Amino acid sequence: MIVPIHKAKIKDCQVVFEDREKYENWLFQLNENDVEVIVRKPKKIRSQRQNRYYWGVVLKLIAEATGEEIEDLHNHFSFKYLGTTGKSGKLISRKSTALLTTAEFTEYIEKIIRWGGMFLNITFPEPESIDLDFLVW
Helix, strand or coil: CCCCCCCEEEEEEEEECCHHHHHHHHHHHHHHHHHCCCCCCCCCEHHHHHHHHHHHHHHHHHHHCCCCCCCCCCHHHHHHHEEECCCCEEEEEEECHHEEEEEHHHHHHHHHHHHHHHHHHHCCCCCCHHHCCCCCC
């Protein structure tokens, strides 16, 4: 069963749903069942600017220095820094970069930049120093 997330605001200690009808339809499907209720602030996933910087600057500069394809580099680094190993020590899965929070994605990019500086002697421009709106990779 796919469990939807119902967006809402807390107003005067009351939950005000963006789509009350959708929420009530979901409750109807769960009628007479035990449920869990979780209320938390939404996670901020990686931003468009971070994504453009990652693909259009960081991976592009590494691709130019190594001759590797950008997509191959993405796969390599995501397994290297976001991979999960099994009991045998072999990589078995990786967390998708699309699901990282802005803080997690920043940390991930910083690891790749350190690697690129250390092993390829690349100096990466700061994201604030370039126009990321028109990057093409």
